[in-house]
Amino acid sequence: MHVRRFTGRRLAAPALALCVALVPGVAQAADTPWGESGEGDSKGGTKGGGGTIYAESKVQVRTSGGKRTTKSGELTPANSNWTPPACWYEPAFSPKEIEATVKAFRTLENLPIIGGFGKLAGDVLDHRYKDGHPYKDYNRDKQGKGMFWAAVKNKNRLDDPEVNSCDRQPFWVDDNDTPDVPMAVSPKILAEYAYDELPIPGTEIELAPEGETKVNLPTWAWLDRAKFKKVSVTASLPDTNISATTTARPVSLRIEPGTKDAETYPASGECPIGKDGSIGEPWTRGKGKQAPPCGVKYLRSSGDGSYDLKATVTWEISWTGTGSAGERLPDGEFGADQRVVVKEIQSINR
Known part of the structure; x- marks a missing residue:
């Protein structure tokens, strides 16, 4: 170089x-x-x-495919040694x-x-x-x-x-x-610096039913495709030939219900990304009690409180730069909690 x-x-x-x-x-x-x-x-x-x-x-940075907001997060490398x-x-x-x-x-x-x-x-x-x-x-x-x-x-x-x-x-x-x-x-150092500059959207998943669900009722979960998409950051040093572009692509969603009294869909809790770039599937009328491709079913009421459901998105990270055709950096994760109220289904005795 x-x-x-x-x-x-x-x-x-x-x-x-x-x-x-x-x-x-x-x-x-x-x-x-x-x-x-x-x-x-x-x-x-x-x-x-x-x-x-x-x-x-x-060093200057330029972002493509997203922008930082008050809800943006920082990636945690999946490799804890890096x-x-x-x-x-x-x-x-x-x-x-x-x-x-x-x-x-x-x-x-x-x-x-x-x-x-x-x-x-x-x-x-x-x-x-x-x-x-x-x-x-x-x-x-x-x-x-x-x-x-x-x-x-x-x-x-x-x-x-x-x-x-x-x-x-x-x-x-x-x-x-x-x-x-x-x-x-070097280009690699700039690529690693850009890792911290990636505008990762806040990980708030869509749920149906929203806010409150029922015991034994499958709750559907999915991500907003418009928000969770590929983002890139280019880091460069002015007046030199040194630059690198780091790209993050969402690849999966991990759901942790916040209680052992729950089942996830799929059973592993890992919802993969679809061929169309989607993670999970939005709920629509008529699906009733069908098992969702991505979601959770609570087996016990949250009582007077709520469960803290944690949704974590894994992002695949790669980079290209001066003299480099393309290399990988450790995958990154970013997650957040959201409250889910679970109630017993009320029945009427006649």
Whole structure:
């Protein structure tokens, strides 16, 4: 995978805000100047040292086939050992921009509380990017010939303990070169990021009878075909040739009645998707007490309360991207509870 050249961008204002956020971490690095300690890599990156410079990700997303609403949900990977990446590295700073970032630290010297930390941060960063350890004069002679790549955090995974695992300081990568660094942005990483961006509709199934049903009466269940359909998200990094499209397709509905005193249709509780893309079949008059292709039959009243019926949709996930003809990601699940009141059938004795 080769990365095409970035066009010029200005990050002076964000860089200053970034500096303020980093000052506490810089204090921890006082005894280990960046660029001289930690685990190095072939592109001059340095791991560890505390106070890692993080950039704001420039990844953009475009959705097809659906949109996020207040009822949209997030997929839970069926493979519990896998999650989308919490962080990665991507092109972030030109030589002029990394210089502006370092100089922005110097402007913090006169601020209350921060004061000396700003100077310390500037000294440490100068040592790395200006004084030749490992970069000299901010790589000005390479302006327009590459970028400093920096760590970014997945905004959807900020509570993930791994979010700080990308702890290398910004490192230089020439145009059309691929950095030999774990978690350097790639089509696959973008595809995995898009996994979290998929607009999964709220899982509320249609029921008949609706709201209240009777003991031993089959309750039909189905999904709205207009709502539960294939959706895609394309994640791309502007000014590069890196992009990926992740697609989710509903494949089955699992029903959990909320009580052991119930039977599901089919007996497994798994309602597969039909050839026409439907899951379950809407109830219509005349079907009476027929067994539904997808549904539930309660064997005992819910009394003065209700049962929490849980409906979970399984989504099959695949992706395509730069240099990839198509691959799979772990299936995802999203479910929700809805209350079902079950009453005894009242009979009249004559």
